[in-house]
Amino acid sequence: MSSAALVFAAMGEAVQGDGGKALSRKFKGIVVFKITDTNEVYTLDLKGPNFSVSKGEVDNADLIVMVESENMQALITGKLKPQQAFMKGKIKVKGKMNLAMKLTAVLSATRKKLPQSKM
Amino acid sequence: MADCGATGSAIDRTASRFLSSIQSSNDAATASTMRAGKAISQYVGGNMMKNGISSSAARPMIPMSAPTHLGPLPQKQNVQLVQNNETSLHQAWDSTSIPQQEQLHRVPANSMIHNHPQYSMHQANPMQQMHQMHMQMNMMQQQQQQQMAMMQMARQQQMQQQQLQLQKEREQEKILESQNLQQKQQVEQTQKETEKVGSDWHESLEDEFRSYLKDYKNELEKNENQTQNDAISTHENDDLGHEGFVEGASMDQLAAAWEEAEREFATDDYANLASWMYDDSTKTTKLSEVEIGSSHQHYEFSQDSRSYGQIDSNTSQQTGDRTQDNFVDLMEEGMKNYQEGNISEAILCFESELQNVDGDNADAWLMLGKCHAENDEDRKAIICLENAVERDPYASESLLTLGVSYVNELDHERAYKCLHNFVTHNPNYAGLTIENEDVDTEGSLFKLKQLLHEAKALDEANGNVESAVDVLETLGVVCNVTREYEEAIECFRTATSMRPNDHQLWNKLGATLANSNRSEEAHEAYQKALSIKPKYARSWLNKAIAHSNLQHHEEAARCYLQTLSLNPGAVHVWSYLRIALTCCERWDLLPLVAEQNIDVFREHFDFVV
Numbered sequence: 026m027s028s029a030a031l032v033f034a035a036m037g038e039a040v041q042g043d044g045g046k047a048l049s050r051k052f053k054g055i056v057v058f059k060i061t062d063t064n065e066v067y068t069l070d071l072k073g074p075n076f077s078v079s080k081g082e083v084d085n086a087d088l089i090v091m092v093e094s095e096n097m098q099a100l101i102t103g104k105l106k107p108q109q110a111f112m113k114g115k116i117k118v119k120g121k122m123n124l125a126m127k128l129t130a131v132l133s134a135t136r137k138k139l140p141q142s143k144m
Numbered sequence: 145m146a147d148c149g150a151t152g153s154a155i156d157r158t159a160s161r162f163l164s165s166i167q168s169s170n171d172a173a174t175a176s177t178m179r180a181g182k183a184i185s186q187y188v189g190g191n192m193m194k195n196g197i198s199s200s201a202a203r204p205m206i207p208m209s210a211p212t213h214l215g216p217l218p219q220k221q222n223v224q225l226v227q228n229n230e231t232s233l234h235q236a237w238d239s240t241s242i243p244q245q246e247q248l249h250r251v252p253a254n255s256m257i258h259n260h261p262q263y264s265m266h267q268a269n270p271m272q273q274m275h276q277m278h279m280q281m282n283m284m285q286q287q288q289q290q291q292m293a294m295m296q297m298a299r300q301q302q303m304q305q306q307q308l309q310l311q312k313e314r315e316q317e318k319i320l321e322s323q324n325l326q327q328k329q330q331v332e333q334t335q336k337e338t339e340k341v342g343s344d345w346h347e348s349l350e351d352e353f354r355s356y357l358k359d360y361k362n363e364l365e366k367n368e369n370q371t372q373n374d375a376i377s378t379h380e381n382d383d384l385g386h387e388g389f390v391e392g393a394s395m396d397q398l399a400a401a402w403e404e405a406e407r408e409f410a411t412d413d414y415a416n417l418a419s420w421m422y423d424d425s426t427k428t429t430k431l432s433e434v435e436i437g438s439s440h441q442h443y444e445f446s447q448d449s450r451s452y453g454q455i456d457s458n459t460s461q462q463t464g465d466r467t468q469d470n471f472v473d474l475m476e477e478g479m480k481n482y483q484e485g486n487i488s489e490a491i492l493c494f495e496s497e498l499q500n501v502d503g504d505n506a507d508a509w510l511m512l513g514k515c516h517a518e519n520d521e522d523r524k525a526i527i528c529l530e531n532a533v534e535r536d537p538y539a540s541e542s543l544l545t546l547g548v549s550y551v552n553e554l555d556h557e558r559a560y561k562c563l564h565n566f567v568t569h570n571p572n573y574a575g576l577t578i579e580n581e582d583v584d585t586e587g588s589l590f591k592l593k594q595l596l597h598e599a600k601a602l603d604e605a606n607g608n609v610e611s612a613v614d615v616l617e618t619l620g621v622v623c624n625v626t627r628e629y630e631e632a633i634e635c636f637r638t639a640t641s642m643r644p645n646d647h648q649l650w651n652k653l654g655a656t657l658a659n660s661n662r663s664e665e666a667h668e669a670y671q672k673a674l675s676i677k678p679k680y681a682r683s684w685l686n687k688a689i690a691h692s693n694l695q696h697h698e699e700a701a702r703c704y705l706q707t708l709s710l711n712p713g714a715v716h717v718w719s720y721l722r723i724a725l726t727c728c729e730r731w732d733l734l735p736l737v738a739e740q741n742i743d744v745f746r747e748h749f750d751f752v753v
Contacts (some may be wrong), residue, residue, distance in 0.1 A: 030726075034727050101241040140685075142687070143685065
């Protein structure tokens with residue numbers, strides 16, 4: 026199991042409840058994430074009546090994101106900014122570019138849901 | 145004969161020369177069209193043009209077909225002439241170099257000259273000769289006429305083509321001008337926007353973007369200076385299904401959109417705290433604006449503590465008096481409960497104290513804050529500790545504990561203020577202060593570290609071991625903020641060696657190790673903390689996170705449940721539990737989480753009450 030599983034489980038939490046509704050107002054669409062080095066695929070659904078993150082691919086994706094698990098981790102923790110990743114080719118996107126711009130929102134929301142050690 | 149041959153070949157020569165001049169002038173048109181195509185493609189956006197214009201569009205717009213209709217000529221001659229012209233034309237089209245012209249000079253094998261009767265015959269009948277000469281002259285004349293006609297046709301066609309080209313050029317000129325204007329405007333706009341947002345951007349990224357902008361502007365200027373031509377630019381709409389990277393014209397769109405996204409969703413977590421602390425969710429970035437112990441949210445006392453610890457006595461019932469005598473010694477009770485790890489009861493004691501006995505009891509506020517912190521409820525802890533600091537601004541422990549909670553909540557500005565005051569408000573460190581306090585947090589934290597080193601030196605000189613350990617603890621916390629994990633770990637290791645029974649120090653050591661990706665070692669530290677205080681909910685939570693970092697999601701779930709059994713009201717922990725269960729793929733248990741019923745999980749996971 027890779028670190029991606031944790032990230033997407035957190036993303037699943039981020040799209041539930043009020044947080045999910047707020048997020049869907051800014052970002053509406055279906056995104057398929059392909060983790061290139063582990064061959065995992067996750068689908069984020071912020072369109073349909075129920076918001077969710079699930080394993081596997083769908084056909085009606087608005088955006089497809091291809092990224093390595095390492096870079097996905099860096100994106101979430103904030104070590105790598107989406108613009109930099111995009112321009113350096115660390116993430117590749119296919120589909121609606123205007124959605125790709127708003128990925129920041131999804132990443133921020135996910136980060137807030139990831140557990141962090143407390144002193 | 146020789147004359148005829150010479151005249152014939154002369155005509156051939158002129159014809160071929162004219163044809164190749166036509167071809168080469170078209171060559172020029174071809175070349176300029178290709179150049180134009182390239183310029184346009186650079187202008188509008190490199191990769192985009194690949195889909196739009198292919199190299200085939202570089203060909204001239206009006207294909208010049210070989211003249212098919214020639215003057216009134218005998219059929220045979222006609223065909224031959226046509227063939228000749230076609231061959232030479234084709235040769236002209238496909239060739240670009242001058243040597244071809246020489247080729248054309250060579251009389252083609254099927255030329256009329258060879259088939260001319262006189263060529264093959266050697267008879268010299270004068271009458272026949274005369275007649276033949278006449279015939280020849282006629283034929284030559286006709287040939288000439290033909291070629292003239294051809295030339296005229298060719299000339300006419302070229303004129304037409306040129307006219308059309310001119311028209312197209314003019315049209316494109318207009319389009320390009322307006323596009324130019326638009327893009328200039330857009331570039332200006334983006335420049336303004338980047339200047340506005342400049343301070344919010346990550347520094348290196350700003351530089352990167354500016355260099356991209358520069359390159360883009362240079363391209364724009366280059367294209368302005370080139371002569372426009374007749375490639376029709378296909379302008380794709382960026383929003384619709386465009387693959388891969390979007391460069392060139394859409395760079396400014398990209399930039400504008402990223403800006404907007406960044407602004408809306410601050411990757412800074414400071415915005416978090418600001419939004420729940422203040423209604424207007426203004427982000428405090430200025431250190432000078434930050435104050436401790438002043439504005440804070442109201443603390444919600446729990447219902448259960450309303451009359452907790454009240455002694456039932458006749459006197460109180462009669463007088464309705466609620467003085468200290470009517471309650472057990474709540475502070476003492478509370479301290480006892482706290483030490484034993486009965487945090488929930490301790491909370492009730494302290495809350496009751498604050499509600500019923502003395503709302504300004506700074507110690508009660510401090511203890512209440514400490515209870516919440518140990519239960520991993522930093523937000524509640526912060527409210528209580530702010531209250532404590534407000535009433536007693538010089539209590540070192542309040543300032544330190546509050547600072548730690550702010551660090552956990554990623555509010556570095558307020559954390560800095562607390563920890564700074566921790567040093568400067570301590571009479572032991574009288575005189576120590578930071579000279580020329582920085583405006584930005586980064587610099588200030590660095591100076592704070594120096595201050596702490598000085599304080600430590602003072603303590604060691606005076607033999608104050610206990611306060612030296614406190615300073616070490618503070619130093620370790622500051623190093624966590626500046627991400628100097630090695631130094632932080634050193635501080636906590638030293639501190640725990642000097643004060644081995646402080647569960648909180650062990651927990652801080654563990655958290656530092658976990659944050660620096662040393663989760664295995666973090667477990668050891670948490671183990672130590674939990675052996676000292678088994679009901680330390682915060683350490684159980686940290687332990688779960690360490691397991692999670694090592695991909696042991698079942699173990700993580702177990703530890704989360706342990707945390708929840710100690711503090712069932714920790715909403716965020718229920719969320720973490722869901723994450724862990726999802727990672728274990730135990731989706732069957734997810735509905736149970738919604739019920740927030742701990743006991744149901746006992747049959748699935750083994751954890752203590």
